[in-house]
Amino acid sequence: MPETMLRVRNVQKRFGQAFALKDVSFEIRDGEVLGLIGPNGAGKSTLLECMAGQLPMDGGAVLNGDGRPVIAADTLFYVPDGITPWAAQRVSWLLDFFIGYFAGRAELRDSVVEQLELSSFLRQSLGTLSKGQRKRVLVAMGLLAPQPVLMIDEPLDGLDLKQMQELARVLRAHASLGRTLFLSIHQISDAARFCDRFVLLSGGRVCGEGTVKELAEIASARDGARTFATLEEVFLAIA
């Protein structure tokens, strides 16, 4: 079993009196593709923003394998959903800026461009791209970032089936090179395709953590003799 890279412990987040996250705890293992799944409003984006240090937590911590608090900027890079940063700048310049400013993985630039099929619009400004193209550029930025853990909010949003499969293949390839990925995905069937393990979040609480098989066992334990074959069934039973 891979070593534990991060331990998320009892993370809490409130907006006013309402709890967005309550005692959220799970582990992220070295080099895995971990999927964060849950219905709309489960707190997935809030959790990622808290972990990335973009929102203050009301309790809990993100620890490294040794149990020490991590400095988000050194360990995690977070690609938010629904952003169009520097819309007027060309894609090629943005990738260069990203590598230069973040001291990113310059050696991966060409391969990332090729893998994500960005070369046809490298000279276009980001704002002129379609939603799917923009998403691929943002994923490319994340892959070029130097931090060992990459968190992406809805990486598959805006992509067609072929692009989804291609992106899944690229992300898996980067995970196999040692990059740890933590992906928030609201389409359960998509998540099931390429994540190693899952954290199931519902109503701001973790309902389950593990592989499809492990989650199915949790669901079976809760629901008597029923058996669960797919992640969707598990999700509907647990969430």
Place this chain on the structure above:
Amino acid sequence: MPSPNVHPFVWLLRKECRELLVSRSWWLLLFLMGPLTGMPYLSALRAYAEMSKQGGTVADAGEVLSPLTGVWAPAFSGCELAGVFLLPFVAIRIIGADRLSGAAKLELQRRSSPVSRIAAKALVALGGWLIAMAPAGCALALWKYYGGLLHWPEVGSLFTGHILNAGLMIAVAAAAASVTEHPSTAAVMTLGVTVGTWIVNFFAALQGGLWERAAAFTPAAVVGDFQRGLFRMDSTLVALVLVLTGLGLASIWQFTGVRRLVNLARSAALIVTAVAAIGGASRVRLDWDVSQNRANSFPLADELALLRIRQPLRIVARLAPEDPRRADLERNAFAKLRRTVPDVEIAYLASTSTGLFEQAAEGYGEIQYDMNGRLLLSRATSVDGVLEAVYAVSGTEAAKNVQEVVFRGRPLVIDPAGGSTIFYVLIPGFTLLCGVLAHRHFTWLPK
């Protein structure tokens, strides 16, 4: 492939420069600067030419025919207008757009202080402003071309004043853009601060006292001093403290993952420090009159005599804030006295703001001069009258045998031929062309 040797701050600067080049608000500012500069400049040139025909070179014409107040200050007045009403929107765009687009969420994940981000943005905004001041530079070049002479200390004073004003506006806009969630709120807040400074000026005129003291440091007053060729260290330092405070507040509110209460506490600490620094800076008494006609100084003979007065001089003028005599007295005599006499304290006394119903009151309009218990009462508000009273109470007199070169003005009878074409056609046209080229460069689409 990006060079690994380039410092991240340089990358930030590059990025901000590129963002400025695609900012429509900046191009619009540049487009408007030609007409905004040309209109007051050309009418000032015509008025100056008419006065030059009438005034000749007699000594009294010196102040009227000073190119600083007659031509250059009007040429730069467009900068003041643009600095207050247009520049903040450019600055808000530079600082606030990253938040709206989500770019800030990416950029702030680098382990570096938000201070460097704000510094890069402020530097680029200031650079953008320097480019926007090019039409004013063009006006100076035209003046030279028409045969006028440039007095560089005065030109430097004008530039300094408008750069300080721009710095203040950028800092206010930066703070507003960081504290608020949306650029429109930031714009309202920035204009609110500008209107607030006008209210301070209004109350200063009505009430005097502390309001008057505060009004001396509003952007309009700071620019006004520099436009008269007076380089005041206290207002410069206060302006710099305010600039740093604004940028500091902007930096504080750029930190992510920090509770609002923590930001409020840090902001309060910064403001308290700034108030203390402003208190210290406003006490600095150091200034330079760089005007050719010594518009902010007494004649040299009087200045030398006043400098020799070592004992404390206390002056109390019983004049209401809105009494026109008080404004004349302050501008023409007391301001110069404060600059010259080493230890002088001037106070105004009045029970109403207008003075209309005090005219008949005993002692209203009197100016009391007190030096070590020696008292003198006077009603004279002219420069000569004030000097006479000061000499009488201090027992000194104007220095004799002082050779002073009298500034006899720089008359210039010219017809600003081609000026309209330059400011109303060429500069806006060139700006438009550059703007279109920049837009095409950044949004180029492959075939």
